Amino acid sequence: MDRDTEFTEYVAVRWAALVRSAVLLGCNVHDAEDLVQRALSRCYISWPKVRTADNRDAYVYRVLVNAHADSRRRRWWGEQPSPLLPEQADEADEASKVDLADAVERALGRLSEANRSVVVLRYYALLSERETADALNISQGTVKSRLSRALTELSKSDHLADLADGNEG
Amino acid sequence: MNEREATDLLDKLGSQVTVGPPPVKRVLEDGKRGLSRRRRLLTTSAVAAVSLVIAAAALVRPGTSVEGPTTGGPTGGHVRTISPTVEPGQASSVRTWVASLPQGGPPAVPYLVGDTFHDGAASWSTRGEPYRVLDKVPGGYLVEGNPDREYAWRYGIRDGSGGVSWLGAAPEFDPLAVLSTDHSQLAVVAGSLIHLFDLEQRTELASIDAGGYVEPIQLVDAGLLYAVYSGTGNGQAHLWKPAANGGAPVDLQYIPASVSDDLTRALVPDSNIRCWRAVDVSGTQVTSTLYKSCGLQRTYTISPDGAHALTVDMKVVNLNSGTASAFADAPTDGPTMPDAVWEDSEHVLLRLELRPAPSGLDREAVTVRCSVVTSDCERVPETSGPGLTALDFTRTP
Numbered sequence: 237m238d239r240d241t242e243f244t245e246y247v248a249v250r251w252a253a254l255v256r257s258a259v260l261l262g263c264n265v266h267d268a269e270d271l272v273q274r275a276l277s278r279c280y281i282s283w284p285k286v287r288t289a290d291n292r293d294a295y296v297y298r299v300l301v302n303a304h305a306d307s308r309r310r311r312w313w314g315e316q317p318s319p320l321l322p323e324q325a326d327e328a329d330e331a332s333k334v335d336l337a338d339a340v341e342r343a344l345g346r347l348s349e350a351n352r353s354v355v356v357l358r359y360y361a362l363l364s365e366r367e368t369a370d371a372l373n374i375s376q377g378t379v380k381s382r383l384s385r386a387l388t389e390l391s392k393s394d395h396l397a398d399l400a401d402g403n404e405g
Numbered sequence: 406m407n408e409r410e411a412t413d414l415l416d417k418l419g420s421q422v423t424v425g426p427p428p429v430k431r432v433l434e435d436g437k438r439g440l441s442r443r444r445r446l447l448t449t450s451a452v453a454a455v456s457l458v459i460a461a462a463a464l465v466r467p468g469t470s471v472e473g474p475t476t477g478g479p480t481g482g483h484v485r486t487i488s489p490t491v492e493p494g495q496a497s498s499v500r501t502w503v504a505s506l507p508q509g510g511p512p513a514v515p516y517l518v519g520d521t522f523h524d525g526a527a528s529w530s531t532r533g534e535p536y537r538v539l540d541k542v543p544g545g546y547l548v549e550g551n552p553d554r555e556y557a558w559r560y561g562i563r564d565g566s567g568g569v570s571w572l573g574a575a576p577e578f579d580p581l582a583v584l585s586t587d588h589s590q591l592a593v594v595a596g597s598l599i600h601l602f603d604l605e606q607r608t609e610l611a612s613i614d615a616g617g618y619v620e621p622i623q624l625v626d627a628g629l630l631y632a633v634y635s636g637t638g639n640g641q642a643h644l645w646k647p648a649a650n651g652g653a654p655v656d657l658q659y660i661p662a663s664v665s666d667d668l669t670r671a672l673v674p675d676s677n678i679r680c681w682r683a684v685d686v687s688g689t690q691v692t693s694t695l696y697k698s699c700g701l702q703r704t705y706t707i708s709p710d711g712a713h714a715l716t717v718d719m720k721v722v723n724l725n726s727g728t729a730s731a732f733a734d735a736p737t738d739g740p741t742m743p744d745a746v747w748e749d750s751e752h753v754l755l756r757l758e759l760r761p762a763p764s765g766l767d768r769e770a771v772t773v774r775c776s777v778v779t780s781d782c783e784r785v786p787e788t789s790g791p792g793l794t795a796l797d798f799t800r801t802p
Contacts, residue, residue, distance in 0.1 A: 243436070244429055251427030256419040265422060273432055274634060278620070280436025282579055284537060285549075285558065298556075299579060302596070303634070306618040340418050359408065360415035370556060373578060383408075390414070391406040 239283050246292065247276055253361065254300060260340060260356045261304050262349075275300040294367040301353055301372060346393060351386040354379055434717075437742060438662040438705055439620065500759045502736050509774050509783030513748050515541050522546075536561070536569060542588045543605045549582075560593060562607065572602050573609045585624040586666050586709075592629045594621045599631065601647055611647040622661060627668045632660045644668075644689060656690035665711030670695070670724065672704050672714060683707065683714050683724050695724045702729065705742055710750035713777040717742045719755070721777045733780045751778050754785060 251272065258268035279286050279296050289295040344352055357368045358379070369376045406414075515524040520532040524541055531538055536550030545562040548569055552559060556578050561571040572591070580595040590610070591602045597617055601610045615633050622630040627644060631652065634640035640660050645652035661671035662681070671686045680699040684691045698704060701718040708714070714722045719739050722729045731737075744756035758770050775782040 240433065244433060247427050247429050247432050251429075252424040253419075255424045256422045259422045260415060260418060265424075268422075269425070269428075273428065273435065276432045277435035277439055278579070278581075280433065281439045281581060285579065290555070295556075295579075302578070303618055306597075306634075339421065343414060343418055355411065356415065359411045360419055362412075373556070387406045387408070387411060390411060 239280075242287060243280050243283055246296075250293070250296070251276075254296070257297070257356055257361055258300065258304060260344065260360055261301070261353060262340075262344075263304065271303055272300065275303050278303075291363070291367045291370070293361065294363055294371045297357055297361055297363065298371040298373070301357070305349070305353075343390075343393065346389055347386050351382045351389070354382040355386045355390075358383060434705070434742060437744065440744075499736055499739050499757055502734060502739075503757065503759070503771050503773060503784060505734070506773060506782050506784045509785055511786055512746075512754060512772075514746075515546070534567070536563070538563065540584060540588065542584070542591075544607075547584070547591065547604070560591060560602070562604065570607060572604075572607060573600055581621055583621040583624045583629070586626070590624060592621050592624050592631075594619045594631065599629065599645065599652075601629065613645060613647075613651060615643065615645075615652060623664050623666075623668075625664065625666055625668045630655070630661070630664060630668065655686075657684075657686055658691055661686075662705060663707040663714075665707055666709045667711070670707060670711030672707050675699075679703065681705070683722070696722055696727055698722070698729075701741065706745045706747070708750045708753070708777060709747055712750060715745055715753065715777075719743060721780065723777075730780055732775050732782050735782070748774065751776055753777060755782075 254272045254275070255265070255268045258271050259265060263271055275296065278299055282299075286292055286295045344355070347355060353372055354368060357363045357371055358365065363371060365376050365379045369379045372379070374382075511523070515522065515538075517523070517531070517538070520530050521528055522531050522538050524546075535552065536548040539547040539549055539560075541547075542562060545564045548561050548563045549558055550561065550569070551557050552569075552571065558580050559571045559573070560580075560582060561569040563569050573593075578595070580593050582591055582593045584591055589603065589605055591604055593600045593602065594615075597615050597619055598612060599615055599619060599621070600612045602608065603610050615631065617633040620632045620634065622632055622642070624630075628646035629652075630642060630644055632640045632642055642655050642657045642660055643652035644655045657671060657673055659673045661673050664671040664686070669685065669687060670683060672681055672683055673691075674680075675682050675697060677699065680697055681703040682694050683696040683704055685693045685695055696704070696714070698716065702716050702720065704714040704716050704722060706715050707724075712723065712725055714724055716722060716729065718741055719735060720729050720731050740758045743758070746754040746756075748754060752774055755773050755775060756770050757773060772785040773782045774785050
């Protein structure tokens with residue numbers, strides 16, 4: 237299968253999960269889509285490397301996590317020129333976005349960035365411990381210890397029980 | 406909280422995120438632009454080797470009058486949006502059109518067909534080689550591999566016996582690289598670090614920490630043009646001259662998709678997302694807009710000399726006259742944004758998808774060579790069918 241065919245199929249199948257993962261990592265939905273688009277464009281250029289990786293998802297998630305971490309480091313950049321025209325906000329849509337951001341932040345906001353990344357890749361992207369380690373360029377032991385700490389932190393959250401019961405959101 | 410509960414929690418949160426349909430075409434287009442600008446040709450020797458069988462002199466088919474070169478400031482000048490109407494070619498399928506073309510010579514640059522690498526009279530099977538051949542460089546062939554550990558790619562030079570001399574230290578994850586126009590230097594970007602190698606001496610010349618998510622654009626005479634992204638799609642172009650201290654921002658307004666070898670002309674996105682502009686950048690800033698086009702007429706790759714650009718719908722724009730034209734007798738329903746590989750400033754190799762594909766998942770494609778000066782095209786032998794792999798650096802199909 238050629239590069240375009242493989243890549244197109246990959247994007248079609250993985251787009252939603254990648255965007256949702258970016259939201260869980262801390263992006264708003266719009267930034268998440270931009271972030272994933274940039275990560276995937278980069279992966280297209282690197283596709284010969286991606287396709288020969290043991291796990292394509294782990295490779296792509298690593299590109300995504302790197303891009304996300306870099307975006308957080310570079311917040312001081314402020315406004316930059318963009319070819320994208322801003323979309324007109326819809327009040328109801330904006331309200332739902334605020335609710336979503338609030339729910340995500342209350343659920344995961346108490347985790348450190350490192351622990352949050354491990355949690356999202358392991359429990360949402362469903363990468364194995366080894367794949368999570370590869371994606372984050374850390375050891376499997378570090379993955380286990382971060383997961384353990386993260387689960388302990390999450391257990392302390394007052395909001396999660398309600399969320400799990402479907403009483404929020 | 407146990408693992409099952411954590412999975413359920415993340416799943417519940419994720420399910421609340423409303424995601425639109427995947428912008429497959431846009432992502433693919435961005436990727437193609439990124440790949441296209443890295444494909445630079447060793448122009449000096451390769452051009453002479455081209456065996457062109459361009460058909461009898463044909464006239465460039467100018468399109469309906471479009472706005473010519475426009476001067477003015479980068480933001481203040483009035484530039485009317487151009488939607489050029491080109492003279493329609495013969496309405497025939499790509500397959501029929503390609504079959505009618507004369508046979509030309511093989512690509513003038515190294516290329517792969519399946520597992521077989523070709524460089525002029527030389528060819529060998531790359532099956533089983535623990536690296537990927539990228540292009541011809543002084544003293545051998547540039548390769549990419551991860552000889553030390555997984556996810557740590559390095560670049561090296563393969564000699565005639567198949568042995569590889571690796572360059573520098575192991576780079577970080579997912580490096581991207583660009584070759585200089587004469588293939589004597591290689592810039593490798595990994596993370597926020599940029600390394601510049603001298604391929605003749607096989608030594609590292611310089612390195613720089615760009616301080617952010619970096620992608621190389623082109624290694625031109627003026628230096629390395631690269632983009633630093635904020636990670637959310639916004640970014641800024643920088644120009645790094647190793648002799649100077651660090652990379653300096655250049656005022657190209659947006660990240661260019663493609664620049665001429667002398668960094669005098671570039672293709673940049675417009676504030677209207679559907680449009681692209683060809684601009685005169687005079688090295689470091691936009692001095693005028695040469696051409697602006699939108700929709701399927703938007704440009705996506707510029708010739709090495711900056712005189713011509715290709716549009717998504719496979720037309721040629723003469724940036725000196727501001728006219729658009731179709732390739733001779735090309736079908737109006739041809740492929741959009743075919744992989745473009747410039748052999749030199751006049752000739753471009755286009756990888757065309759044939760429709761309909763006869764069977765299977767692979768898209769059947771064929772390579773043609775077209776002249777942006779005469780508008781004539783010819784078939785390139787032994788490059789049709791599935792299995793042909795594009796090289797990252799050469800402009801081969």
